[in-house]
Amino acid sequence: MLEEFKKTLQESPIVKKGEYSYFVHPVSDGIPEMKPEILREIVEVIKNNSDLDIDKIVCIEAMGIHLATALSLETNIPFVVIRKREYGLPGEVPVFQKTGYSEQNLYINQVNKGEKILLIDDVVSTGGTYIAVIKALKNMGVEIKDAIAVIEKGEGKRIVEDETGCSLTTIIKMDVINNEVVIESTIID
Ligand SMILES: O=P(O)(O)OC[C@H]1O[C@H](OP(=O)(O)OP(=O)(O)O)[C@H](O)[C@@H]1O
Ligand SMILES: Nc1nc2[nH]cnc2c(=O)[nH]1
Numbered sequence: 563m564l565e566e567f568k569k570t571l572q573e574s575p576i577v578k579k580g581e582y583s584y585f586v587h588p589v590s591d592g593i594p595e596m597k598p599e600i601l602r603e604i605v606e607v608i609k610n611n612s613d614l615d616i617d618k619i620v621c622i623e624a625m626g627i628h629l630a631t632a633l634s635l636e637t638n639i640p641f642v643v644i645r646k647r648e649y650g651l652p653g654e655v656p657v658f659q660k661t662g663y664s665e666q667n668l669y670i671n672q673v674n675k676g677e678k679i680l681l682i683d684d685v686v687s688t689g690g691t692y693i694a695v696i697k698a699l700k701n702m703g704v705e706i707k708d709a710i711a712v713i714e715k716g717e718g719k720r721i722v723e724d725e726t727g728c729s730l731t732t733i734i735k736m737d738v739i740n741n742e743v744v745i746e747s748t749i750i751d
Pocket of ligand 1: 590622623624625626660661662664683684685686687688689690691692718
């Protein structure tokens with residue numbers, strides 16, 4: 563279980579974004595090509611480790627979308643996308659997202675007070691994205707039953723949990739050391 567995911571992650575090219583060492587992997591970038599078995603394994607692990615008594619899956623553009631799609635097809639639970647585009651629809655909530663290499667606004671639409679959700683994204687690294695999104699969803703009165711970041715890079719999980727009080731499930735913990743991906747643990751170890 564997770565063998566192909568671990569192997570491909572270890573083979574990730576590393577590119578520099580300023581000082582930031584950015585790994586490139588199908589789960590987090592859509593390149594190199596995604597092997598369907600990696601997605602299947604991720605969905606299986608999420609199903610086994612989540613409360614699926616929820617109203618919807620909520621993912622973050624762009625690289626949460628294929629994960630939410632795969633999970634939705636497998637569970638029959640609908641999903642919505644927190645977009646990078648502003649729509650100006652009634653109730654839209656803007657969220658300022660700052661990562662290790664970028665900053666921009668995200669926009670939450672069609673997630674309602676009192677709804678139970680599973681939040682999913684591909685990576686947690688500095689924690690900037692999850693902290694901003696979780697705080698906004700909590701302020702909106704949304705019940706986050708599970709928050710999942712498939713790949714945990716560095717200390718992102720702890721940072722998010724300390725800052726939001728919301729527990730974050732991650733499937734693979736890794737870091738980039740001396741220009742290479744080092745896998746530290748997986749959820750099934
Ligand atoms: O923990 P953080 O440091 O905040 O990093 C995590 C975020 O970075 C990536 O998003 P990015 O903004 O690169 O967008 P993408 O999904 O469109 O690639 C990733 O999808 C997370 O949303
Ligand atoms: N693909 C990818 N996404 C990220 N999101 C935050 N950090 C990273 C990274 O190093 N690689």
